[in-house]
Amino acid sequence: MKINNKEYKITSVDKKAEALCQKRWDSIAKPLHSLGKMEDYLVQTAGIIGDVNVKFDKKALIVMCADNGVVAEGVTQSEQNVTAIVSENFLSDKATAAILCRQTGAEIFPIDIGIAVDTKLENHKIAYGTRNMAKEPAMTREEAERAMEVGIQKVAELAGKSYKIIATGEMGIGNTTTSSALASYFLNEDVEKMTGRGAGLTSKALEKKIAVVRKAIEDYSPSFTDAVDALAALGGFDIAGLAGVFIGGAIYHIPIVMDGFISTTAALTATRICPECADYIMASHVSKEPAAEKILAALGKEAALYCDMCLGEGTGAVTLFPILDLAVEIYEQMSTFEDIDIEAYVELK
Template identity: 60%
Template structure:
């Protein structure tokens, strides 16, 4: 199957299922709409899955891991070897995301989609890292499409195993640089407006990063109307894989949770490829990265959490899981007004 064929399978969210979920919420013996976003998230999930019978017991975090050739330009504080080390730590519960997954009952699936070394995590490697985007395209269009299909297929595999919701994460030294490039092209905003310090760059390092992104965009001239072209020329394998996960959520009708800035950049690319994919996304938190809030605005999504997080790995997406569990517990377990013989609340004018 090609990306184009997969995208052709996407349909709009189920409005009848959303209405049924809203009716269930309104029948529960509590003030109307009093759980705010917890209610609206479940209503959205009903639309995504096509049913108001909601269970989120099996949760997954997919972490796309890859290296980026642009690190040659001195845009990072740490070396490329860190990608492989942290990626393997996900399986040892020695990474932040894996510890948070343990505590929230979320299963973690780290994927080697393009690390510059051999690893012992899930092997979906397309190449040993991308090329330096300041000297030409980061990858070929064929490689980008293969990475996107990897994400789409991953969602299908997890759905077959019974997973009901998927959080997105990434690991790849240099990927705030590629993400800023993708966001600048897709939004038309100046590079300096969408580029932050990443994992602690100095002012001098930030200058190198902005310069590298500007050169990459100028040399490659990615087409902002073509999400695959943008990902292939100034993106990374991790970003393309994540875009595939978002598209896979829409194809397979599985809710997918956006993490922070990098994950949202991939989500925006997915929406450029398939606008209906936005209906299958949930925003977790507002990252501390400069352009994070702007990205959510572009996606027309509101996040529940404001924690000033910017760690990545899927930590923000996983942090949303306990709130969704609480929402499900009330939604599925609480008495209705009819059960307790109390008159229902009526909507105020």
């Protein structure tokens, strides 16, 4: 596939490694499949990395931070300056996601991919925020592809440093509006069913948000030739960057963990651009946003956690990390049926 005039090769996951990992799970002295998704995540990872020796000793969270011009339409409770303030908090362990990373042994990588002011974050700014999609397409196609390239290259960098798993997060006032637009378009669902209150809106403001999303889809979608066109017109730099992270996971064979609504929308976007990357994506939790379950279903993913979380930043994705670490400990250390000399469980028909 080609993004930003660069060719990338994506190969299939290793089904033999998946089968061998499942065989190891089935040899462990417990009822078959009794650890549910803890087993499934490791089997998926074995296929991704092509090795039954699954490790998550180096974990990362990539947080794409950007502003969205559509906030000018009054579709958010917070002012645009909140994006920069919260984003820089990631650097001082004061933000929720940063605290969770510290507690779970993960490293956080916040990226300024399009904040409206200059920041102290790692700088990959495409522009100082997107355009107002109520007035014109949010990005050009070239800008969207450049943003995706930022995500791909960040995965390449972390892969080169032996990171074993990457969680996805975002920060950007107005990005539930852009996510609702993309999710509604890609799933061909009524905008009202896919648009929630985000960080908090009055009923009147929610009606305005729905109207803005509906009109943008009506205005721009007739000219779309592919998913990148949709991303450019309706999305944001944060979503485009995260779409690149999901595609990068498939290119460099690293599992990528989805977070909540914005992150899953980015994953949906990535799979519409590159269907093969779906096998490299893990679900963490189910967001409270109304579109969340529909997006997971469209991706064929089942989340492990139902915590009623809707914060973003990668908080749900990072919360999955301790569960994965526990799964690895059992996988590596628990006795097998042969070790304790008892008859193994068998699949019953």
